[in-house]
Amino acid sequence: MSNNIVRARVGIEGTRTLLQHQFGPDSMPLEKQERTGVAGNDPQEWKKSCMVNSDGQLYLPGTYIFSCLKNGSKRTKKGKGSVQSDLVATLQVEEDIVLLNRFKPNNNELQFHQRLVPEDESVDVFIYVTSVRNPATRGRNVRYRLATRPGWKCEFTLSWDKTVVPRETMKAILRDSGTFGGLGDGITIGCGRFDVISYVELTEKEVQNEVLEKMEKVSKMQPI
Numbered sequence: 298m299s300n301n302i303v304r305a306r307v308g309i310e311g312t313r314t315l316l317q318h319q320f321g322p323d324s325m326p327l328e329k330q331e332r333t334g335v336a337g338n339d340p341q342e343w344k345k346s347c348m349v350n351s352d353g354q355l356y357l358p359g360t361y362i363f364s365c366l367k368n369g370s371k372r373t374k375k376g377k378g379s380v381q382s383d384l385v386a387t388l389q390v391e392e393d394i395v396l397l398n399r400f401k402p403n404n405n406e407l408q409f410h411q412r413l414v415p416e417d418e419s420v421d422v423f424i425y426v427t428s429v430r431n432p433a434t435r436g437r438n439v440r441y442r443l444a445t446r447p448g449w450k451c452e453f454t455l456s457w458d459k460t461v462v463p464r465e466t467m468k469a470i471l472r473d474s475g476t477f478g479g480l481g482d483g484i485t486i487g488c489g490r491f492d493v494i495s496y497v498e499l500t501e502k503e504v505q506n507e508v509l510e511k512m513e514k515v516s517k518m519q520p521i
Contacts, residue, residue, distance in 0.1 A: 303464060304391075304456045307471060308495035311449040311480075314413040315397075315489050316425060316442045317355070318346045318482035338439040340409075343424055347401075347443040355397040355422065355445060359390040361480055362453050369474025373466065380466055387461040391454040398450045401443070413488065414446055421446055442482060450494070468496060 348356050366388060370381040401407070401422050408415070409424045425444040428437045457467065471493045479489030 301458045301460050302456055303459045303467075304454060304499040305467075306452055306454050306495070306497045306499065307493065308450065308452045309471075309475060309491040310494045311445075311447050311489070311491045312475075313479065313488050313490040314425070314444050314446055314483075315449050315480060316444050316482040317343075317348050318442055319348050319358075340424075340441055343441040343443045349401050349443070350394075350396075353400045355399045355401060355443075355449075357395045357397065357451065357480060359392045359395055359453065362390045362392075362395060363388065365478055365480050366470055366474050369478040370470045372473040372477050373470045375466075380462060380470065383461050384457075384470060387458040389456045391456060395451050395453045397445065399445045409441075410444075413444070421448075452495075454499075464498075468493075471496070 348358070350356055367381060367385055370384045371379050373380045375383070399422050407422070407424055408417075408420055409426050410420070411426050413425060415423055422443070422445045425442045427440055427442075429440050430436075431438050455467070462470075475491040475493060478484060479487070480491065481489040483489065
């Protein structure tokens with residue numbers, strides 16, 4: 298690995314509610330499926346766009362982290378412009394999946410709320426219900442999103458060339474991304490914002506140990 302490459306583990310904590318809405322294959326299935334709800338109001342629609350693993354743990358794709366930092370870097374100045382083009386040229390988010398510290402209750406235990414922060418502090422994960430304007434019909438539709446209240450946390454690993462983006466600049470990008478941007482759905486209404494709670498650069502020895510662990514795993518793999 299080049300001496301110019303920096304790797305850092307970053308921890309963040311949400312200061313605003315995080316909404317999930319991923320447009321994937323389930324959002325537009327190839328085969329016709331049984332209809333739920335009515336036109337413009339389907340209480341089951343969140344199931345097609347939520348990001349939850351088999352253990353019920355909420356997650357975000359690593360690409361969301363990249364996009365968040367890319368957008369946030371517009372606020373990080375470099376001369377008369379920003380550092381965005383430099384960041385995009387060198388940044389890598391090493392995890393494909395970034396796990397959150399939140400788990401979805403059983404479907405029959407999920408509560409529906411019209412507030413972004415439920416009054417009941419014991420409710421960490423819920424369905425956020427709101428109305429949106431349909432530009433095609435000019436009417437209003439009801440939307441259902443899987444949500445988690447402020448206090449959600451996650452960790453991810455970044456790598457980049459320090460000659461392109463200095464360390465202190467990367468820290469500023471992280472701060473700006475959490476303050477002015479956010480993760481997930483609804484960032485235009487202030488959702489998904491966060492604080493950086495940890496930033497730890499990996500030492501060369503830690504990097505070497507990770508490489509050795511990966512090589513050992515590969516050596517134990519049996520050919521198909």
